[in-house]
Amino acid sequence: xxxxxxxxxxxxxxxxxxxxxxxxxxxxxxxxxxxxxxxxxxxxxxxxxxxxxxxxxxxxxxxxxxxxxxxxxxxxxxxxxxxxxxxxxxxxxxxxxxxxxxxxxxxxxxxxxxxxxxxxxxxxxxxxxxxxxxxxxxxxxxxxxxxxxxxxxxxxxxxxxxxxxxxxxxxxxxxxxxxxxxxxxxxxxxxxxxxxxxxxxxxxxxxxxxxxxxxxxxxxxxxxxxxxx
Ligand code: SF4
Ligand code: SF4
Numbered sequence: 001x002x003x004x005x006x007x008x009x010x011x012x013x014x015x016x017x018x019x020x021x022x023x024x025x026x027x028x029x030x031x032x033x034x035x036x037x038x039x040x041x042x043x044x045x046x047x048x049x050x051x052x053x054x055x056x057x058x059x060x061x062x063x064x065x066x067x068x069x070x071x072x073x074x075x076x077x078x079x080x081x082x083x084x085x086x087x088x089x090x091x092x093x094x095x096x097x098x099x100x101x102x103x104x105x106x107x108x109x110x111x112x113x114x115x116x117x118x119x120x121x122x123x124x125x126x127x128x129x130x131x132x133x134x135x136x137x138x139x140x141x142x143x144x145x146x147x148x149x150x151x152x153x154x155x156x157x158x159x160x161x162x163x164x165x166x167x168x169x170x171x172x173x174x175x176x177x178x179x180x181x182x183x184x185x186x187x188x189x190x191x192x193x194x195x196x197x198x199x200x201x202x203x204x205x206x207x208x209x210x211x212x213x214x215x216x217x218x219x220x221x222x223x224x225x226x227x228x229x
Contacts, residue, residue: 005088006153009041012084016077019046019141020134022121023152029116030147037093037147039154040117041081045070047140047219055220057174064210067142071097074144081146090150097144098213114143121154125161126183129169129218130193135159138224158185162224169218175201178218 013021020043027038051066078094085092099110115132119125127133134141161182170178177197179190189195203212219225 005150008084009081012080013041013043013077016080017045017073018043018077018144019137020044020123022118022123024117024120024122024154024156025152026112026117026120026147029120030112034093034112034147037091037149039148039150039152040112040120041146041148041152042114042117042121042123042143043074043077044118044123044134044137044141044143045073046134046137047142049140049225052140052216052220052225055216057217058206059210059214059216061209063216064214067098067210067214067216070142074142078144078146085146085148085150088150090148092146092148092150095145095147097142112145112147114145117145118143119158120156122157122159125159126192127161127169127222127224128163128167128178128180128182128192129173129222130178130183130189130195130198131219133162133222133224138222139219140222140225166223168221168223172217172221173198174205174217177201 010021022042024040025038026040027035048066051063054060055063074097082092082094095112118132124132124134131139133139167180170180175197177194179192181191183192202215206212
């Protein structure tokens with residue numbers, strides 16, 4: 001790819017309100033039908049601290065609205081990236097900002113986890129809450145991904161997990177869904193988080209606030225949020 005094409009992708013992300021941007025090669029992590037898009041563009045939006053800080057033992061209506069607004073922005077940025085790549089004669093496939101496919105081989109997941117691309121792009125790591133932890137903004141981010149056959153510069157350098165002895169999210173989770181184990185590449189998600197327990201808790205207890213799809217407690221309590229420490 002030319003420097004200009006790369007710059008154009010970056011400009012789309014930052015110009016539309018993205019906070020960070022990275023690229024990686026993901027072919028070995030893709031299902032067979034998506035392997036024709038071996039590279040991933042990952043970008044993210046930093047969430048509002050003021051809104052996250054209001055979360056107590058349950059999410060707020062404001063947080064649910066924020067979550068949906070950010071998802072809509074992510075989907076718009078993804079669409080713009082896809083159109084730009086297509087205009088360059090490349091194939092591109094966007095992953096929905098929030099998606100859980102019932103037929104997915106891994107329950108409670110979409111066709112490709114955004115956090116896989118984000119970790120491979122060296123933007124952060126997976127925390128004990130099972131979420132992507134950005135190196136500067138902690139878990140207070142949401143991610144977008146566009147897969148493409150445009151050859152992108154990538155190092156696939158994975159950062160070290162910095163959760164260390166912290167267990168705040170594990171102790172705060174009302175569903176007891178977090179095991180306290182550190183994430184390790186290649187291990188199943190259940191090593192860190194019981195996705196069924198998390199989802200069932202939200203569906204049973206938080207349906208009236210966020211339709212059972214948001215909680216936010218393990219984002220709110222993380223000390224790595226916002227400070228970059
Ligand atoms: S989203 Fe809520 S229920 Fe799910 S792991 Fe985090 S704190 Fe627990
Ligand atoms: S709260 Fe602590 S253990 Fe949980 S993700 Fe954040 S740093 Fe890691």
